[in-house]
Amino acid sequence: MLARLFIATRTRLTGGLVLLALALGAPLPAAAFETAARAAIVIDHRSGDVLFAKNPDERLPPASMSKLMTAYMVFARLEEGSLRLDDEFPVSEKAWRTGGSKMFVKVGDRVTVEDLLRGVIVQSGNDACVVVAEALAGSEEAFAERMTRRARDIGLADSTFKNATGLPDPEHLTTVRDLATLARTIIAEFPDYYGFYALTEFEYAGIHQKNRNPLLQAGVPGVDGLKTGHTSEAGYGLVASAERDGRRLILVVAGLESERQRRMEAERLLEYAFRDFREYRLFAADEAVVEAPVWMGANDRVGLVPAGPVAVTLSREARDDLVVKLLYDAPVAAPIAAGQQLGRLQLSAPGLETRDVPLVAAHDVPPAGLLKRVQDAVSHLVGGAS
Template sequence: MRAFFLKVAAVIAFAAPAQAFDTNATSAWVYDVQTGTVLMEKDADKPIPPASMSKLMTLYMLFEALEDGRVQLDTQLPVSSRARAMGGSTMFLNEQDRPTVEQLIKGIIVLSGNDACVVVAEGLAGTEEAFARQMTERGRQIGLENSTFHNSNGWPHPEHRMSTHDLGTVARLLIQKFPQYYKNFGLTEFQYEDRAPSNRYNRNPLLKLGIGADGLKTGHTQEAGYGLVGSAVQDDRRVIFVISGLDSDRARAEESERIVNWAFRQFTMENLVPAGETVVDAPVWLGTESHVGLTTENGVNVLVPAGVKDQVKVEVVYDSPLPAPIAKGDQLGNLVVTIPGTRDTITPLIATADIPEAGFLGRMKGAVIQLGQRAISSVAN
């Protein structure tokens, strides 16, 4: 006997539109780490020239090399003539220098050293070209869908591209996977071998504002405009944001601060489903029990725009009835939270108990009940 399944979508509440943030950036992405919520996006998946912000991927590759033991913080790397000849922002390295990996990390983060990136690229892959190919390949593996690298430092190239979404993804991974190295992003100054004392300050405009900012990287070229990958922590929340295409250093600083204030002030954390709470008792087809509870693994916390707590749409979606056998922990549906202006939050719903398949008599009884329900439905229609 065949079961006839119905997609169930139980609506708990209905949502009304929330006011979106209007950014002056040409491309932007704002993300709440704790809830995994994209708070705002604007052309976030469009490949754009990332300028020095793409140095974050170089640092990601270097941090992975530290983790797997290919280099240590005190490993010294040689400086090639190619690295020494790099223009733009530099550590002022020369061929006689042997900077350590730790110094290179600080030089890339604080001084935005183009030369330091080439030293890292050549030290890890032999050539910068080989390193750029490795960056692109590794980027695909970690979820960078709109990134192609042709150098290690963001030097202008017609095919060197990243999206603001991809930049935000790298930032999130740096924060979550490498906390021991991420602390360097909060450094406000660094000087290598007493060189260029006036050029020792971090360009991140948010670090000294007292708003919880602790990273990550600025970028600027004529083609890209002014951009910033930033992150800030207030109370138990961390926000990551990426902006690009601003027309001045001042505009970048003002827009960055405006976004941070908006992200922390406009949203409040709401616990919609406590951990372990049963969301729904779903009908079971041909099982030893007629229903099974569906719950979430860790509960559901969402960010709700201020003043619209009662305007959130929550749907419980599953195929009904659920066929036995069912094992505790099986994913059987989803809880979908919709807040206009942000992407839907989708949380898996899992079974709270084992439901074995019924024996022969139980299956026959279930089939009879199902036929009866179909007959009633046909009469009603």
């Protein structure tokens, strides 16, 4: 059995529910996977469903994983057309002096945006991050404030950025859930630039450096990004994504003790998620979930459809307990406009965060003529009386 579908409608005549959908009462199963990471999460890219989570909302120092937000700011400017890859930014003394991992830019150089992105993403260059920040906002401090504001706009509720690099600052904090959301947003919004994360190496100023992503370097199937992070305070972390057979997953681990442990835990968790979870497609985009009765309309019924495909990603154990509730008021009063929200699907299963999917009218329904309105009124009165 794939799912149980319950329908709940509220009549406009009585105001009472004709049928109540059953609610799941079973407790969530114990976690089927354990990790040494201080915090970790795996999400399905398409649906956003959380497949695994450990301390997903604990605020932690992200180290260089916060460079995802630095790159996001550049991608957004490129996408809107106010910046080009061949634009050049000057290198300040502050950028040149910034410690930690480096792209090895020199004071007075002018470096293209394209090379700076490679420096940020492949080489994790703190100097490249400062060059970008100063060019786009005047100072790194102002750029960090913009990073935080933009983070709120895209749903990163628990992230605060105090610099462009991820170097230690007591207020520079995020969560693995926010990092997964950020990675998902980058992949979805900037497909033309996401390819930077698949680069395995980059040479600048005669210095050749390899991408620090251990899953990318090891050739783990499907892995094509994103970013590592490490400081003594944060430990070892990784944001990674992989696509296999049309399914893309996003993984974040944080707070590990060594490079080796980071690689092993990330690979184990990714393999577990691909092996034990599957995407179940319930309805196609614009597929009628139900034909709802119409009150006083030129048509007797109108299809309720989702705006996009409806799918959930579940473990094999949870799939038989998937419950789909269909909720809408009936009959629907005309006039009705195509795309008007008239109901919703509510999806729930053990381990799945309850999700609501809006259902909209498949087509316009204009008001009925006088004769049909009289017939509808009589019909409903008789039906209500009986």
